[in-house]
Amino acid sequence: MVLKAARKPALGGQECDMSGWDGGNCPVRDVIDRIAGKWSTLLLEALSRRPYRFGELRRLVPDISQRMLTQTLRDLQRDGYVEREVFPTKPPSVEYRMTDLGRSLFEPLSKVLQWAEKNHPSVKAARAKYDESELA
């Protein structure tokens, strides 16, 4: 795991150069920062199941604003994770579907979601413990 565009570590595998990080020059950050948003994961999860239209996604995730839905979909499209297809009906309908690149990303990503589901109780417990010790 190399986090900066960097020379190979002396001894292989798990080495990771973190010295001299700058946001603009780190490939991992370049990719991660885009999918790390609150909504990206959610939309990728949805689109991993089947294609959806704009309005369907909006109804699916009731607390996203139209503005952020548009913007997040554009970002995902730009990075090659989803495709946008316009059907020239009147009014036009637009379908978003996951690409192969998107699927290949979602494979490891879904493991994190599964972790989250499984370990939610532990996290809630940790929060409770922290909050209790804080107000003391």
Added chain:
Amino acid sequence: MVLKAARKPALGGQECDMSGWDGGNCPVRDVIDRIAGKWSTLLLEALSRRPYRFGELRRLVPDISQRMLTQTLRDLQRDGYVEREVFPTKPPSVEYRMTDLGRSLFEPLSKVLQWAEKNHPSVKAARAKYDESELA
């Protein structure tokens, strides 16, 4: 994968109830929204390698503000991913180390980071293609 606190799906495994999502009642979102930040992943990656002190982390990630470093570390600590230990020297030094829960989260998470590193070229290519078709 159940994304809402929901009844078991009729046929097991890959089923996922996304109807009637509300942010506050979805365990996966509850967990993901906290680690989805721009800085969380970065700090988890660092702390997965070894414990670090506050100032070390600040130097390691030069473009994080002290404010966000404090806040992100507190969030990670609250959710049980990192521990904070104060050494009563003068001036006091504070060490942050990853917990077992944090390590168990970082296992799938690191797969996503590896994906990002590996597929950075594809993503950059997709961006270039998108940007080109946009300005046309």
Added chain:
DNA sequence: GAACGTTAGTCTCAAAAAGAGACTAGCGCT
């Protein structure tokens, strides 16, 4: 012995991002 650097933050103010909701256009339905 006075000035400076060190520590891990907090505080304030400015800038950027996100949320809420009105508004668009063209067609079908009643």
Added chain:
DNA sequence: AGCGCTAGTCTCTTTTTGAGACTAACGTTC
């Protein structure tokens, strides 16, 4: 003729983030 449907965009307000000064007590330097 008026209403609703579509996928957005535009504007305004609120929230989040960033930049940087400030703290306090000690060690080192001049």
